[in-house]
Amino acid sequence: MNLNKYSRQIALPFIGIEGQVSLFQTKILIIGAGALSHSSSIYLTTSGIGHISIIDFDIIEESNLSRQIFFRQEDIGKYKAEILSKNLKNYNKDLNISFYNTKFTENIFNEMKTNFDIILNASDNFETRKIINTISLKYNIPWVDIGIFQTKAHYCLFKPGYGCYHCLFPDIIESNENCSLMGVLSPICGIMGSFAANEIIKFIILNPNSKINHYFNFNFMENTFKEYYWTKNLECELCCNYKYSLEIKSKLKKDQYEINFEHILNRNDNYFIIYLDEDFKKTKQYLTLKQQSIPFIQKSIYHFFDNNKIEKLANKHYFYNKKLILICKFGIKSKTACDILRKNKFHSYFLSKTQKQSILNLD
Incomplete structure (x- = not known):
């Protein structure tokens, strides 16, 4: 991942390098390749969402x-999902962007065999919403619903454990009214897609502090905006049928591989310390901790965003059969590097912030 590409985004206090890594590790499924999908997917792509899958069986007409801005005259007759995904790849080749030219069903979802972190519904029919709601509850996946009707629009985020689509709309019936039949104003598609992308990014990074159980309603003819708060129906027949946790199951707890000073000293494991702050200069190749000599090197955090450098790291003989201890000034870089190394099959841990100085003061 090229961090320089996202430097303006990383500069935001609530994102930083750790937040950018979270975005890069996120897998999102977008259902529908119409206008809402175009305006949301482009900003999810340029923001660095690492894995984006788009599914739609429809053909470009x-x-x-006028609304689906990545399609051109010569694309008429081709599959929407395929053409959209190809265009997105041109904007960010670092990402894994895939497509499915088929109708979305639960069986198709199971065949994808991908642990999605979030689903975005950009289709315009109620049957799809019902399917997504069931999948959300069954597999513990949060999902976002956006829709447009003429000059009105809505947005809502659903998270298992807090209520579902059926809690909010228990008596909703299928309707033939959609943008194809009733019309839609093109700029509204751009506004709502961008709004959804922004909220999804905040949810990925700030969860659980994002606005869950809030239904946003927009009227662009009157330029009015209303926000409604809704609660889970404790007697909802769908929610009661599924067991779920209150966390996205595919997300790794950030403190799962935190290690402390005493743990290092009291075990006979082979450790190797990697220090990530460039302002600390250490000429020795070993740190001596209570008569234990532990090998030590310094690396830049950017080293761990380069796949080639990680492969070279894996081939270093002095890492063989070692447990890697990541250390940095504030604990953020070390957590980030630890997570990346874990995903690349390294036995990595990060030292707690309060323990860091104890090691650095020893010779």
């Missing part, structure tokens, strides 16, 4: 071109 001439009437789509």
Whole structure:
């Protein structure tokens, strides 16, 4: 991952390097490749969401071109999901972007065999919403619903454990009214897609502090905006049928591989210390901790965002059969590097912030 590409985003206090890594590790499924999908997916792509899958069975028609901004005249007759994904890849080749030219069903979802972190519904029919709601509860996946009707629009985030689509709309019935039949104003698609992308990014980074159980309603003819708070229906027949946790199950707890000073001294494991702050200069190749000599090197945090450098790291003979201890000034870089190394099959840990100085003061 090229961090320089996201430097303006990383500069935001609530994102930083750790937040950017979280975005890069996120897997999102976008259902529908229409106008809302275009405006949301482009900003999810340029923001660095690492894995994006798009599913839609529909074919591009001439009437789509005024709203679905990545389609051109020569694309008419081709699959929407395929053309959209190819265009997104041109904006960010670092990402894994895939497509499915088929109708979304639960069986198709199971065939994907991907542990999605979040689902974005950018389709315009109620049957799809019901399917997504069931999948969300069954597999513990948060999902976002956006929709447009003429000059009105809505947005809502659903998280298992807090209530579902059926809690909010228990008596909703199928309707034939959608943007294809009733019309839609093109700029609204851009506004709502961008709004959804922004909220999804905040949810990935700030969860659980994001606004869950809030239904946003927009009227762009009157330029009015309303926010409604809703609660889980404790007697919802769908929620009661599924067991779920209150966390996204595919997310690793950030403190799971935290290690302390005493743990290092009291075990006979082979450790190797990697220090990530460039302001600390250490000429020795070993740190002596209570008569234990532990090998030591310094690396830049950027080293761990380069796949080639990680492969070279794996081939270093002095890492063989070692447990890697990551240390940095504030604990953020070490957590980030630890997570990346874990995903690349390294036995890595990070030292707690309060324990760091104890090691650095020893010779």
